[in-house]
Amino acid sequence: MPHMSDIQKVIEIEVLRYNPETDKAPSSQVFEVPFTDDMSVLQGVQYIKDYLDGSLSFRWSCRMAICGSCGMMINGVPHLSCETFLRDYYPARVRVEALNHFPIERDLVINMEGFINKLESIQPYIIPKEPRTLAQGEYLQTPEQLNLYEQFSSCINCMLCYAACPQFGLNPDFIGPAATALLHRYNVDSRDGGKEERMDLVRSEEGVFHCTAVGYCSEVCPKHVDPANAVNQNKTNAAVDYFLRFVSPKGGAK
Amino acid sequence: MSKRRPYVRPMDGWWRKNPYFVEYMIHEGTAFFVAAYAAVLLVGLVRLSQGEAAWNGWLHSLTSPWYVLFHLAALLAITYHTYTWFKIMPRTMPPVVVGGERLPAWAITGTGLAVAAAAGIGLLAFVWGMAR
Numbered sequence: 001m002p003h004m005s006d007i008q009k010v011i012e013i014e015v016l017r018y019n020p021e022t023d024k025a026p027s028s029q030v031f032e033v034p035f036t037d038d039m040s041v042l043q044g045v046q047y048i049k050d051y052l053d054g055s056l057s058f059r060w061s062c063r064m065a066i067c068g069s070c071g072m073m074i075n076g077v078p079h080l081s082c083e084t085f086l087r088d089y090y091p092a093r094v095r096v097e098a099l100n101h102f103p104i105e106r107d108l109v110i111n112m113e114g115f116i117n118k119l120e121s122i123q124p125y126i127i128p129k130e131p132r133t134l135a136q137g138e139y140l141q142t143p144e145q146l147n148l149y150e151q152f153s154s155c156i157n158c159m160l161c162y163a164a165c166p167q168f169g170l171n172p173d174f175i176g177p178a179a180t181a182l183l184h185r186y187n188v189d190s191r192d193g194g195k196e197e198r199m200d201l202v203r204s205e206e207g208v209f210h211c212t213a214v215g216y217c218s219e220v221c222p223k224h225v226d227p228a229n230a231v232n233q234n235k236t237n238a239a240v241d242y243f244l245r246f247v248s249p250k251g252g253a254k
Numbered sequence: 255m256s257k258r259r260p261y262v263r264p265m266d267g268w269w270r271k272n273p274y275f276v277e278y279m280i281h282e283g284t285a286f287f288v289a290a291y292a293a294v295l296l297v298g299l300v301r302l303s304q305g306e307a308a309w310n311g312w313l314h315s316l317t318s319p320w321y322v323l324f325h326l327a328a329l330l331a332i333t334y335h336t337y338t339w340f341k342i343m344p345r346t347m348p349p350v351v352v353g354g355e356r357l358p359a360w361a362i363t364g365t366g367l368a369v370a371a372a373a374g375i376g377l378l379a380f381v382w383g384m385a386r
């Protein structure tokens with residue numbers, strides 16, 4: 001927290017507030033927050049809660065860009081607030097809002113039920129091709145096989161990509177970037193045999209064809225997952241499946 | 255009773271709220287010129303099938319200043335469309351591995367743009383040669 005020995009700089013933080021018990025709709029509130037150059041936006045918001053208004057609600061945990069809970073719209077752009085610094089906005093006012101495209105539960109806290117359901121629906125675990133006993137030992141994988149999915153396994157479920165995706169905003173049922181990235185991560189894992197089940201979701205009504213290749217999801221992803229790549233590779237996969245059913249009687253699209 | 259009342263924000267005007275989306279809409283908008291230009295060529299083909307007089311009439315109508323203006327606009331729009339199209343291309347492809355290394359995005363975009371430029375110039379040279 002700031003020390004008086006520094007020449008105290010003060011930044012205005014404009015927060016979109018919403019209290020479901022008293023407010024019809026969200027509205028802005030501006031706070032004057034003393035800050036030092038090493039303070040993140042998250043720390044600014046924590047200062048508000050500690051010293052100015054204890055009712056302000058937001059999520060955070062690791063404050064080191066790894067847990068994925070502190071995502072917020074900062075001046076209209078989805079960021080992890082713990083790795084975004086107030087000094088980069090000063091002397092202008094910085095505007096903080098709950099992640100776009102998600103229902104606001106309260107203040108900066110969004111409702112993530114839909115996202116959790118999507119994560120479950122893609123069966124985010126290895127479905128073995130055939131039963132394997134402990135005695136058979138561990139799976140072996142080459143670096144090339146690892147390379148195919150490693151990037152997609154770096155996702156921290158921060159949902160910034162959903163806040164960046166207008167198609168998700170327009171159709172909340174769209175399975176969306178991160179869930180598709182994780183789906184792809186398992187589908188291309190050499191140990192996995194669940195691809196056919198997951199492909200039903202890829203080509204479904206809620207599947208990848210909602211995507212119009214805006215590409216902003218990959219732009220905002222703090223972990224370089226490139227979810228747009230997973231979505232678009234699976235458009236190709238779904239199309240290939242569709243045409244393969246004409247040549248191969250088994251498998252392919254239903 | 256639950257005190258929860260999740261608030262859903264409207265999506266109106268979403269594409270105006272972020273420069274990235276504005277750029278996206280411009281990119282999508284330039285597709286109109288791709289379609290319009292294809293339509294002009296198609297009309298030319300139909301006129302060709304209707305005989306020499308029809309064909310010459312079509313050629314003549316192309317010399318009107320409006321058509322020249324349209325072609326200039328279409329050239330600009332399609333050039334921009336090509337640029338943005340290859341810019342997102344790396345995001346739409348499976349990884350390309352060359353010599354054990356994954357090809358970086360700029361190499362894919364660069365190759366695409368180079369091929370597009372070569373094809374454009376090649377076609378121009380070809381038509382130029384025929385017209386002389």
Ligand code: SF4
Nearest residue numbers: 155156158159161221
């Ligand atoms: S893909 Fe990236 S932006 Fe999306 S949830 Fe995962 S880490 Fe966050």
Ligand code: FES
Nearest residue numbers: 062063068070082
């Ligand atoms: S607090 Fe964990 S990612 Fe920011």
